[in-house]
Amino acid sequence: MAEQPYNPLDSLVFLTNRVGRLLSSDIRKRAGDDVEGLYSTHMGILVDLWMQDGLRQQDLVSSVIKDKGTIARALENLEKQGIVTRETDEADRRNKLIYLTQKGRKLKAVMLPHALASMEEVLEGFPPEEVAICKKVLRRMYKRLTQKLMHPVPAT
Amino acid sequence: MAEQPYNPLDSLVFLTNRVGRLLSSDIRKRAGDDVEGLYSTHMGILVDLWMQDGLRQQDLVSSVIKDKGTIARALENLEKQGIVTRETDEADRRNKLIYLTQKGRKLKAVMLPHALASMEEVLEGFPPEEVAICKKVLRRMYKRLTQKLMHPVPAT
DNA sequence: CGTTCTTCGTTGCAAACGCAACCACTATTG
DNA sequence: CAATAGTGGTTGCGTTTGCAACGAAGAACG
Numbered sequence: 001m002a003e004q005p006y007n008p009l010d011s012l013v014f015l016t017n018r019v020g021r022l023l024s025s026d027i028r029k030r031a032g033d034d035v036e037g038l039y040s041t042h043m044g045i046l047v048d049l050w051m052q053d054g055l056r057q058q059d060l061v062s063s064v065i066k067d068k069g070t071i072a073r074a075l076e077n078l079e080k081q082g083i084v085t086r087e088t089d090e091a092d093r094r095n096k097l098i099y100l101t102q103k104g105r106k107l108k109a110v111m112l113p114h115a116l117a118s119m120e121e122v123l124e125g126f127p128p129e130e131v132a133i134c135k136k137v138l139r140r141m142y143k144r145l146t147q148k149l150m151h152p153v154p155a156t
Numbered sequence: 157m158a159e160q161p162y163n164p165l166d167s168l169v170f171l172t173n174r175v176g177r178l179l180s181s182d183i184r185k186r187a188g189d190d191v192e193g194l195y196s197t198h199m200g201i202l203v204d205l206w207m208q209d210g211l212r213q214q215d216l217v218s219s220v221i222k223d224k225g226t227i228a229r230a231l232e233n234l235e236k237q238g239i240v241t242r243e244t245d246e247a248d249r250r251n252k253l254i255y256l257t258q259k260g261r262k263l264k265a266v267m268l269p270h271a272l273a274s275m276e277e278v279l280e281g282f283p284p285e286e287v288a289i290c291k292k293v294l295r296r297m298y299k300r301l302t303q304k305l306m307h308p309v310p311a312t
Numbered sequence: 313c314g315t316t317c318t319t320c321g322t323t324g325c326a327a328a329c330g331c332a333a334c335c336a337c338t339a340t341t342g
Numbered sequence: 343c344a345a346t347a348g349t350g351g352t353t354g355c356g357t358t359t360g361c362a363a364c365g366a367a368g369a370a371c372g
Binding site for chain 3: 039056057058061068069071072073076092094095096
Binding site: 007010013015024048050065112133136146 | 165171176181271274275289290293297300304
């Protein structure tokens with residue numbers, strides 16, 4: 001079999017994964033004590049709740065893309081830290097609705113400057129219109145991938 | 157304090173992390189049994205070795221962005237599976253050089269079609285020139301972030 | 313209604329992870 | 343060339359993770 005030509009640097013799978021990890025890691029370093037005890041799963045959950053408070057636990061599972069058990073225990077942890085509360089949905093008692101506490105909402109204001117500072121440094125000197133297109137493409141990919149997750153295409 | 161306006165969908169940290177995870181997850185599903193027993197850390201290591209065989213273990217630590225212990229044990233696992241070999245570098249006996257076995261190289265050919273199929277589906281209908289710009293921006297970010305990792309800027 | 317099927321959250325378990333302490337080897341300095 | 347500092351890899355420990363089995367609540371069907 002011929003050698004497969006494949007350069008990961010040309011692959012969006014590789015690039016998004018590595019850049020994502022590096023950015024998270026950079027922001028985490030900047031934040032230092034501000035994120036004491038907050039793991040990447042916790043951050044993922046928080047970001048979702050910052051977008052929309054009161055999500056169902058199941059929404060977080062599909063959004064953060066981790067196991068339900070993992071999310072359950074991460075929420076348990078966040079609840080202990082006083083960052084979120086979990087309430088049974090009385091309209092459908094199977095669901096639990098997750099709400100940020102004041103402390104949880106405050107964390108957003110704490111994290112934001114670190115994230116902005118990191119992005120500014122990394123993107124310095126990049127043509128803004130190219131960055132805009134990059135975001136646009138990623139947003140479209142994100143949308144399509146999450147939709148696919150909801151309605152998986154049966155094997156053909 | 158005023159409410160912080162922040163939409164994660166505008167943030168490259170959020171987008172790269174989520175899209176990266178979703179793509180990996182999609183490819184993993186497609187690959188099925190082909191990646192039996194291969195975790196994300198393993199895949200990260202393999203991709204690096206596919207780019208350049210015979211890397212030092214330390215190179216993998218900084219590239220995959222995981223703890224040295226984690227990489228050490230992942231390599232131990234891959235070695236047991238007969239996918240890589242580890243040899244002490246006689247030029248500097250502190251280093252260990254990691255080489256793909258034939259089985260390890262073969263995995264590249266196995267994974268590639270899954271990755272390509274996934275990307276094709278996700279990017280269907282996207283303007284190619286926009287995708288190209290997206291990759292270009294990510295590549296630049298990747299380069300800058302890894303360089304920063306090697307030569308961290310002292311706190312100012 | 314009662315039975316069955318599905319969805320959502322929890323829990324037990326083994327594997328993987330990050331952190332820190334450690335050992336082996338090399339480089340640097342006097 | 344001896345003493346010290348620095349780099350690379352391993353190992354122990356507590357925590358997190360994914361998987362699978364389970365239980366509780368609602369939906370669908372007769």
